[in-house]
Amino acid sequence: MTWSVDNRIAGIGVAPMESDIRFYARRVAQERIAAKNAVTAEARARRLELAEKFQEKLTQLEAC
Numbered sequence: 001m002t003w004s005v006d007n008r009i010a011g012i013g014v015a016p017m018e019s020d021i022r023f024y025a026r027r028v029a030q031e032r033i034a035a036k037n038a039v040t041a042e043a044r045a046r047r048l049e050l051a052e053k054f055q056e057k058l059t060q061l062e063a064c
Contacts, residue, residue, distance in 0.1 A: 024058035027051075 028051050035047035
């Protein structure tokens with residue numbers, strides 16, 4: 001069995017923690033994709049609102 005360097009550093013079976021910037025960037029992308037694939041206009045609007053909120057948080061973090 002081969003272990004990655006990350007597993008040896010963080011401990012077996014434990015993944016390194018995701019940064020806040022990476023988390024919010026990922027969530028923005030996920031919500032935009034979900035909005036694009038939404039079935040109803042209401043669902044699309046909710047997803048775009050979430051994407052906007054995550055984008056605001058991401059912008060704040062990147063400014064620091």
